[in-house]
Amino acid sequence: AQxxxxxxxxxxxxxxxxVTLDCVYETRDTTYYLFWYKQPPSGELxxxxxRNSFDExxxxxGRYSWNFQKSTSxxxxxxxxxxxxxxxVYFCALRGPSTxxxxxxxxxxxxxxxxx
Amino acid sequence: GAGVSQTPSNKVxxxxxxxxxxxxxxxxxxxxxxxxxxxxxxxxxxxxxxGTGAADDSGLPxxxxxxxxxxGSVSTLKIQRTERGDSAVYLCASSPRGGAxxxxxxxxxxxxxxxx
Numbered sequence: 001a002q003x004x005x006x007x008x009x010x011x012x013x014x015x016x017x018x019v020t021l022d023c024v025y026e027t028r029d030t031t032y033y034l035f036w037y038k039q040p041p042s043g044e045l046x047x048x049x050x051r052n053s054f055d056e057x058x059x060x061x062g063r064y065s066w067n068f069q070k071s072t073s074x075x076x077x078x079x080x081x082x083x084x085x086x087x088x089v090y091f092c093a094l095r096g097p098s099t100x101x102x103x104x105x106x107x108x109x110x111x112x113x114x115x116x
Numbered sequence: 117g118a119g120v121s122q123t124p125s126n127k128v129x130x131x132x133x134x135x136x137x138x139x140x141x142x143x144x145x146x147x148x149x150x151x152x153x154x155x156x157x158x159x160x161x162x163x164x165x166x167g168t169g170a171a172d173d174s175g176l177p178x179x180x181x182x183x184x185x186x187x188g189s190v191s192t193l194k195i196q197r198t199e200r201g202d203s204a205v206y207l208c209a210s211s212p213r214g215g216a217x218x219x220x221x222x223x224x225x226x227x228x229x230x231x232x
Contacts, residue, residue, distance in 0.1 A: 033217060035220075043225055043226050044225045044226070045159070052218075097217070099172065101214075101217050102164040102214065103149070103175065104149075104161065105161070107158050109158050
């Protein structure tokens with residue numbers, strides 16, 4: 001079975017602080033894909049990143065960076081110099097061949113509030 | 117180009133009634149997915165279509181739920197004899213190929229269903 005755990009239910013920071021959102025996953029697949037999505041107050045899930053299990057290089061995109069560690073089954077997301085517009089719910093998700101690369105298994109989400 | 121669209125955006129119905137929720141995927145996307153998101157939770161998979169056929173319907177909670185995609189484009193999620201526990205946001209997503217390891221799902225804004 002696949003499982004994604006986001007232990008942080010809510011995080012509150014002040015603008016310009018750095019913040020890291022944790023994601024831990026479980027899967028029996030040896031090859032799999034991990035995702036982060038952002039859900040702003042409007043409700044639409046916005047795709048942020050896809051990472052495959054055989055590429056452990058960290059990735060940076062502007063103020064966003066992702067740290068994938070297969071040894072600890074973690075795929076953490078860091079926002080540097082946070083802004084009010086980063087306030088949203090962030091979801092980590094997993095997909096693999098055991099479900100025909102069909103369904104995404106999501107974590108519970110982390111509510112991020114960035115105060116001015 | 118246009119993203120995934122869903123109608124209606126809000127639906128209020130009474131317990132025991134029948135409802136239909138519609139999803140228009142991104143043009144050219146062969147795969148379509150339905151998820152359900154309860155308050156404070158991550159999206160939960162319901163069903164996945166590859167073309168016109170359901171490739172995986174393991175997430176449908178019971179036989180009151182049914183979905184179709186007759187021409188391989190628009191999909192309708194049908195719920196019979198609605199119950200208060202069906203209240204949630206129903207999300208639709210589409211992806212270019214489906215069943216492919218590198219595929220990414222793009223989500224619509226969702227339909228908020230309230231069963232009184």
